Amino acid sequence: MELSERHKALLRHMLGIKAGGGTPYRNCFVAGEGHTDMPVLNELLASGYVFVRDNPGGSGYLYRATDKGRDAVHGSQRQAGPEGAKGNKR
Numbered sequence: 001m002e003l004s005e006r007h008k009a010l011l012r013h014m015l016g017i018k019a020g021g022g023t024p025y026r027n028c029f030v031a032g033e034g035h036t037d038m039p040v041l042n043e044l045l046a047s048g049y050v051f052v053r054d055n056p057g058g059s060g061y062l063y064r065a066t067d068k069g070r071d072a073v074h075g076s077q078r079q080a081g082p083e084g085a086k087g088n089k090r
Contacts, residue, residue, distance in 0.1 A: 001047040003072055010040050011049065011073045014065055024074055032060030044069065 003011075015024035029050075031037055041063050044050040049069035055062040 011069050027064050029063040030060050
């Protein structure tokens with residue numbers, strides 16, 4: 001699946017990446033039936049960019065980005081730093 005800008009924006013929000021980049025500081029998105037982002041979340045789920053479980057904190061579902069999802073919106077930034085330039089492993 002080709003990620004649209006909406007898919008990428010939702011993944012960045014899930015990871016806490018601010019507009020213009022930055023370091024992810026979370027990995028969660030809670031949504032329930034009827035939430036406007038459910039169709040996009042389900043597309044990401046079907047393509048392996050996120051996984052889902054029941055929300056332990058209450059109603060709805062807890063979505064988290066997989067490595068594939070994180071790399072789709074943060075991978076190039078992660079490798080662009082000095083660690084990536086020196087060839088260090090992640």
